Amino acid sequence: MRTAAALFRHEVRLALRSGGEMAQGLTFFLLALSLFPLGVGPGPQVLERIGVGLIWVLALFAVTLTLERLYTADAQDGTLDLLATADISLELVAVAKAAAHWLTSGAILILFSPLVCLLLGLPAETYWAVPTVLLLGTPTLTLIGSIGAALLVNSRRGGLLLALIVLPLQIPVLIFGVSAIEGWVSGLGAAPQLMILGAMLLGALALAPIATAAALRLALE
Amino acid sequence: MIHWFANPLRFQRLADALYPYLLAVALLLFVVGLYGGLVLAPMDYQQGDAYRIIFAHVPAAWMALFVYLTIAIASVFSVVWRHPLADLYGRAAAPAGAVFCFLALVTGAIWGKPMWGTWWVWDARLTSMLILFFLYLGYIALHDAFDEPARGARAAAILALVGSVNLPIIKFSVDWWNTLHQPASVLRFDGPTIHGSMLWPLLTLAVAFTFYFYAVVILRMRAAITERRITSLRLQAAAGD
16 A cells, blocks of 8 residues: 555656656647537537537546557566566556546646636536536546556557547436536536446546556466 | 367368358348339338438448447457457458448438438438448558558457447437437337338348458458468568578
């Protein structure tokens, strides 16, 4: 457990000190978002209608695309071999790395999401609803995505293939994430969707590290 | 039992013996099922003759789910026992499953145009079948993304096991969400709600599709084994020079 905590701190520190890496996901998120008013027109009605879905889809992309180097860098410089021989199970490695990645990608998006709601002209309820639902959903995205990142270690292809194998698995989070925010804003209540999102998070937390560790063992052979 | 099949020669002998029978049964059932479905079965009182596309649509959709299930089961053998045939099976079956999935989507669209008035709607069943199609594509792409085939096979097997979480969602999507696609009418607890004269050709064709699928898979697995043997012979020849 202490090794896992040390690994977590190490990962967060690496992300903070490499500077650019952490800002990249956020910059991509904001840049891609600002393309939409240019593409579909800046009319407030259109943006209000598609805003919530837009935030979710782009959060999905931002989290998934920054996952690409999660394990390949470690495999190339030998860190992965050291982790495999350390007194820590690969399942815990997967949890620690996913937690550090979420803190430096998903959590940053959550901090900025109320600002984005403001920019898109979404109703005031979303300033609370969007960050809360993202808080419940983005860790699941990271956990599912880290399976794909571990599977692609040693492969000849990256980026787009990661999106191809991971995005279909993340779709349920997107569906319930958007409908939770819509239920919250319309006053119908979001309790069922929030419970399902919570269930998916717990399920992913229990199962994704096992699959990730299996993929890492394969990569280490 | 499972280790008995680990010998590719043994498998190939069995495959050679089975292949003509599988193909013959499939062809026979196709003829019987299509005659029953297109000629003997009565016209639907609401949909007219257009409903007859179910005889292609429903078996294709069943097969799309069934093939993914078999790949997931083979993946267990691949991950736990590292069975070489399980790896071959996944790579051989996935393109066939993807084609069945595509066929279900296309025939559904052709059926949807006259019945629903639209080629495509984003309802739960249609969307989840589309996701299944992408799962197949991702599985095939991951399988081929490594220099060593064995590594790709194992990675794809892990992905198939993770993706199998989606199977129940697809199967029960029409029962859980009340959407445009009709709920199940054949596999229900209270018995089928489809008339016998339409049901028997449907089931015959489903069996025909299954036999045809296994014939194709055996053909593809045999080709893969032969291809490997050619590669290793070439390597031997190159090393001998």
